[in-house]
Amino acid sequence: MKYFYSILLSCGLFACTKTETIAPKAEPGNRIESFRIVNVQGEPLEAAISDKENTITVYWPFYKQLSILEPAIALPAGATISPASGTLIENVFEALRTERKTTYTVTGADGSRREYKLQLKVLQPELVLKEVSSPDDIKAFSINMKEQYSSFSVTIQGSGFLENNDLMRVVPVDADGKELPPFMLGITNLGDITRITLHCEKYQEPYSPLVQALPATGLYRLRVYCYGRVKTLQFPIRINKLQ
Amino acid sequence: MKIKLTSILALAFLMACSKDDAPVKPDEPAGGGGNTVKTGTYRVVNLVADTSATSAGDAVSLYYSLEENKVVPASQRQTGNWDIVFYGIYNSSIYPNNGAAQGSPGYGGPGKAEIAVIVDRKFDVQYYDTTNFRPTQIPVPAALWNEAYAKVTQVPAGLKFVTRDIGLDHFLGGFDGWGYYDFYGRLFPGDPQKSHVVYTMPRVMIVKTHKGRYAKLMMESIYKDSPANPNRTNKPGYITFRYSIQMDGSVNLNIP
Known part of the structure; x- marks a missing residue:
C-alpha cells in the first residue's frame, strides 16, 4: 500500500515534468507593424494588415473625400520599406478608378524581403x-x-x-x-x-x-x-x- | 554727400531684398523635406499663378508654404505641406489650410491653419472711405504700406481668426479684405481700361500656419511687376507679397 502511494506520487511528478513553456515563434523581421494614414482631421486611419495575404487595406468613409494619402509606417527594428514611410499616395481618385497597383517592399534586418499589396477601399453608398x-x-x-x-x-x-x-x-x-x-x-x-x-x-x-x-x-x-x-x-x- | 547717402540707402535696400528675391520654382518637388525658413522677412515677387486668368472664372490655385517659402503642388491640398492658397478669381481669395472648414480647398486634410485681417479704421481713413468701402486715392501713398506693415509688431490680442478666405474687400459679401476690386471702373469714370481692376491696399493679414507659427503677410500686387496704378493692360496672375514669419512659436512679429 505504501508503495502504491509512492508510485502515484511519482506518477504525479512525472506528469508535471511534461509541462513546458515554449517561447512564441519570433515575428518575421520583414513585416509591417502598422500603416496609418495621417493626413486627416482627428485620429489617423488605421489600415488592416494581413501577413497571410500580404496586403495593406485602407478603409475610409467616402465623405472624407480624400484625394491624397500620407502613410506613416512602423516597422520592426532594422527593417526598411520602399516606398518610404511618408511617401504620398497621389491622385487617389485615379488610383480607385484605374485600380492602380501599388506595392510596398519590406526588407528585414536579416535581408529577407516581403511584398505587400496596397488596397484602397472607400465605404460609400451604392451608385x-x-x-x-x-x-x-x-x-x-x-x-x-x-x-x-x-x-x-x-x-x-x-x-x-x-x-x-x-x-x-x-x-x-x-x-x-x-x-x-x-x-x-x-x-x-x-x-x-x-x-x-x-x-x-x-x-x-x-x-x-x-x-x-x-x-x-x-x-x-x-x-x-x-x-x-x-x-x-x-x-x-x-x-x-x-x- | 547726397549721392553717397543715396547709394548707401540703395545698397541697404538691395541687401534687404537679397534674402527675398530667390527665384521660386513652382515645379520643385514638395513633401515637407524640413527645409524650413528662419525667422525673418521674405518677399515673393511675380510669383506666377495663372497668367491666363480672366475675371470670368476661377484661376488655377496656387498652394504656398510660408514655413518653407515655396509653392506646393495642388495634388497635395489635403496634406500639411502648405499654409495658404491663392484661390478663385484672379487668385484673389487667400484661404488658410484648414481641413475642418467645409468648402475650403484643404477640406478633409489635416490642415490647422487660420487667417485674420487686421482692420484699423483710424489708419484706413488716410486712403479709404470707411463708409462706402473703397479707396479714396489711387495709388495709395507708398509710405502707408511700410507704415501699416511695421505697425504690426505682434499678433493683436483678441484678433478673430477665421478658416474661410480673406479676399476682395466688401465684394460679394460684407467681409474686409486686402484688395479693392473696381468692377465697374467707378474710381476712374469714363476710362474703359479701369474696369475689372484689383487694387491692393495696405492691409496686414496674420496667418497661423498649419504647424502653429505666426506670420504677418501683406499683398503687394497681383499684376506683373507690381504697377502702383494698374489698369487692364497689366497682366494679372503675378502675385507679389511680403511676409514675416516667427519660427519660435511666439506672437512676436517685431521681425526686421
Missing part, C-alpha cells in the same frame, strides 16, 4: 443610375461643328453622386468598349446628389478632348465613376458630330 434611353427610345444628342458655338447637355438622375465634381468622371463608352475622354460636369447642380449634368461644347480652339475624339456618329453607353464606385448605363445614347 444608382436611371437610364437615359430605353430600348425603344435611344436618345440622340448633336454637336454642330459648323456653328461658332454648339453644345449639348445630358442629365443623369439617380442617387449616390457626390457634390464634389473633382471626384466624379463621366465618359462615353463606344461599341468596342473603349472609353472616350470625359464630359465636362455642370456646376449648377452642385450639392444636389440626385443628378449630374454632362456638357459637351464646341467653341474656341483648342476643342475639348471629347469633341476632338468624337467620330461623326456613334452609340455610347455612359459610364459614371463616382469616387470609389463605377457604374455603366445599360442602354446607349447616340452622339452625332455634324461636320
